[in-house]
Amino acid sequence: MKYEDAVAKYDPVIGIEVHVELGTATKMFDAAPNSFGGGANTNVTPVSLGLPGALPSVNRTAVEYAVKIGLALGCEIAESCRFARKNYFYPDVPKNFQTSQYDEPIAFDGSVDVELDDGEIITVPIERAHMEEDAGKNTHVGGSSGRIHGAEYSLVDYNRAGVPLVEIVTRPITGTGAGAPEVASSYVRTLRDIFRALGVSEARMEQGNVRADINVSLRPSPDAPLGTRTETKNVNSFRSIERAVRFEIVRQAELLDAGETVVQETRHFHEDTGETSPGRVKSDADDYRYFPEPDLVPLVPPRDWIEELRSGLPELPAERRRRLLGEWGFSELEMRDIINAGLLDAIEQTVSAGASPAAARKWWTGEISRLAKQDDREPAELATPVQVAELAELIEAGKLNDKLARKVLAGVIAGEGSPRDVMAGRGLEIVEDTGALQEAVEQAIADNPDVVEKIRGGKMQAIGALMGPIMKATRGQADAGKAREMIIERINA
């Protein structure tokens, strides 16, 4: 079945669980370093290895980050909350239980606005955000697939065990229709941007800092009750998220069309084929025997601390976008281009360094981006906002025209100094010497009596025919506006 047919016939509903690894110095419940890389089983303590007698103690910074995430997602912050034990046997879980939050998450009942490519804003309802610890990492050795089946033996690295995570769970996201894949990926991208703005995580998808589990179900119509869902685990790129949602929608639609039922199960996404397949069926593992973690006292975040964190929250991407739209007067489309090109910071800094928003946008999305693309570099690597602002100022002051400014920019990029330095060094300043300009104007008028006649007759566009010789005479350094004024003055005199 084609995707278009599937979404025409069924109403997709999605739900997303995002895990983000917090960028704290140490782990969630012990003093082992929380860092990426390093030899296997080096970033560990008796606590992260689950040795007999070891006890957890809560990382204050991790709680702070979790509260910030909760606040940024418009959540309520619990007056008191508890950790719980999620009991299941697996070698990468050192205690054979994961310390998590179950019935008392630190944050709940929020929402986040997600902007789609066409500018439409979707509000995604957030059920909860809770803290937990990550598991270790298994490597299956031998066998062909790198998976546990067929492996000769497995190795476990507990460096990641105990790394602090926040899991953010949406409520069912309805009303997306055919846009479900894009809503899913845009939502995760929005969260990623929020994590970065908050400074709580590097939020690098490719390193697994952000992982998404995607729930998909179909129903015959938006009025029908929710259908049976599948959960596709650990989808790790925006593109994969879209592909996984698409694939599941089509797969489930085909099942339903054939009169079969969707099995509630976890599934894996395969990057190579773009397909999902059923995960290991865990017959008894669904009963995690949750109970409150007796080794940790309830967490009671002081209200004044929460308010302090709230007031210290940085401006979040959506708010910032709204604010800048208002301040700069760009169109939605222009704004989206800027954001997609990753130029928002550069332009905002250029504006605060004194440039007009229009000039800042023009230079960053235009010439600088073009040159960056040529060299396969990032625009921000070529010039600084202060340099661009200076360039714009020189143009504004009439010292440079566009053509000269591009030359100055090339000099700046070549490392010849500030725009002012380059302008002086290369002798690119617009000729302010009215004597030289006057001479060129006189000469042009003398050489082109027929053109002058036309201008006298009211054909003002004919002035352009005089500009070529004037520019030629001044080696392009003439201020075109000034030259035009002088021509009109001279002819009308």
Place this chain on the structure above:
Amino acid sequence: MTDLTRLSAVELAAGMQAGDYSSTDVTRAHLDRIEQVEPAINSFITVTPDAALAAAGEVDRKRAAGEELHPFAGVPVTHKDLVVTAGIATTAGSKMLADWVPPYDATVYRRTKAAGLPLLGKTNLDEFAMGSTTEHSAFGNTANPWDTTKVPGGSSGGAAASVAAYEAPFSVGTDTGGSVRQPAAFTGTVGVKPTYGSVSRYGVIAMASSLDQVGPVARSVGDAAALHSILAGHDPFDSTSLSGDVPDFMAAAREGSLSGVRLGVIKQLVGDAPTGGVAEVFRAALDVAAAGGAEIVEVDCPSLSFALDAYYLIMPSEVSSNLARYDGMRFGLRVEPDEGPVTAETVMAATRAAGFGAEAKRRIILGTYALSAGYYDAYYGSAQKVRTLVQRDFARAFESADVLVSPTAPTTAFGFGAEREADPMTLYLGDIATIPANLAGIPGMSLPAGLSDGMPVGFQLLAPAHEDARLYRIGAGLETALDAERGGALLAQAPEL
């Protein structure tokens, strides 16, 4: 020359400070005693003579050099083999950890080391502290020094026996439902379960986290206070540990008073339950207290009739989770299945089948069931409510009494025997008087009240949370009155080994 093993920890500390003898003398005397009586008693899983003498020598050297020392520096101690000791085997009394040598120290062990207490060894216990006879140890039974055909109680049976047999002046035990107080009662020693959080649990192998508490066993209230002072204090590695200053337990014990003290006899714990002899000895001790100026009142704690049920839901639930980590994957015993594929799952199963004893398995199964989906509210949830009721009952009782009293256990020590194992409920009932303090988190003490048929009877005192010092003050007062009545410490009446 004085037999140094017969002196109290307080006396030993004073003697060493006065230069009467060295820590090496004291430690060697205890090691000799251990060598002499261990064949009969088996208090220890591991004896650490070299480490003990090295530590004693270090204290002696520092003392000679005039360095500042902890007042109890040089007094040897033992730790229950549930306390993790770096470089020294720590077994929890289980086959599962028979060969495990930990890479780190429990906070309580760090504290006794820092105070300069030489470690004589690690004492025997029921596997993972589960039991009340020490018969559930994978390392053999410990005998009761009063009658070696009888159990010393448990699970800190080795700790209590080592103190009663003069193998150590005092000893570190743990108490989850009476595991310090009941063996103290069975061996004629003093055992204290501090307020929950008074002593760090970091590095003490967990049985039931919300109930476990480390406590001292000693031959006198004053020595128990001394060891408690060394162990207590906030530990950032245990988030349930109490913050704030540690009260002066030793001063409270030295003060000792009975006059005007209201002893609240818990109605539910003295009715029919204690056997004839135990009830008589308990009543006689009350008379001694009354003669010493105490006021005896009766208090009603109706919820105690549910306490045992609540305990036997909460404890196994936490046990089932705490013992999950023993799976052969990272440390300890690893057993591969006899047949079929060798996978993580089959190795875990084979390891746990081979490594845990019957009582551990029984509690893991009970707890797994109680926490299962659909049962949680009825079992674990209801049990937690009972816990709140017990706390309320106690709070009300403490309005009319300074401490609550009862026999520590309904019986005296009994013989080794398999027949009781067939009916674990009989043994579980023996914890009826001690369990409520663990459920409520309040401190409790057992001290020797007298003898019944030649075996010691324990007298339990309970105080409100954070009032551990009150136990030492009133306990010491009662101890003085009882000693005066019988003309010396009860333990002096124990047969020579």
